[in-house]
Amino acid sequence: MKISSKxxxxxxxxxxVVIIQGRNGExxxxxISLNDTSLYLWNExxxxxxxxxxxxxxxxxxxxxxxxxxxxDAAAWCAKLQECKLLA
Numbered sequence: 001m002k003i004s005s006k007x008x009x010x011x012x013x014x015x016x017v018v019i020i021q022g023r024n025g026e027x028x029x030x031x032i033s034l035n036d037t038s039l040y041l042w043n044e045x046x047x048x049x050x051x052x053x054x055x056x057x058x059x060x061x062x063x064x065x066x067x068x069x070x071x072x073d074a075a076a077w078c079a080k081l082q083e084c085k086l087l088a
Contacts, residue, residue: 002049003081004088009034009042018042018086032084037063041077052078 007018016039018032034042037059044058055074059065065073081087 001051001078001081002088003042003046003086005047007086009039018084032086037073038077 006020009016010019011017016034018034040062041055041058045055052071052074055077056067056070059070059073060067063070
C-alpha cells in the first residue's frame with residue numbers, strides 16, 4: 001500500500017492535520033487529525049510502498065512494544081488509512 005501523494009500533513013492550531021495538496025477553498029468540514037504516533041507512522045511510510053508488517057516493525061522500533069500489540073496497532077492504522085481514503 002502507499003499513502004496518496006495528493007495528501008500532505010500540515011500543522012494548524014497546534015494540531016497535525018491531513019490536507020489535499022493544492023486545493024484552496026476545499027470543504028474543511030472533514031479534517032483528519034493525527035496524534036503523535038500516527039504522525040510518526042505517516043512520516044515513516046509517506047512516499048514509499050509499505051506493508052502492515054513494515055508499520056508493525058516501525059512501531060516496535062520506535063516504541064519498544066511487543067509484537068502482538070504492534071501488530072494490532074499496525075492493522076488499525078492501515079485500516080484507518082483505507083477508511084479515510086488516504087491510500088493511492
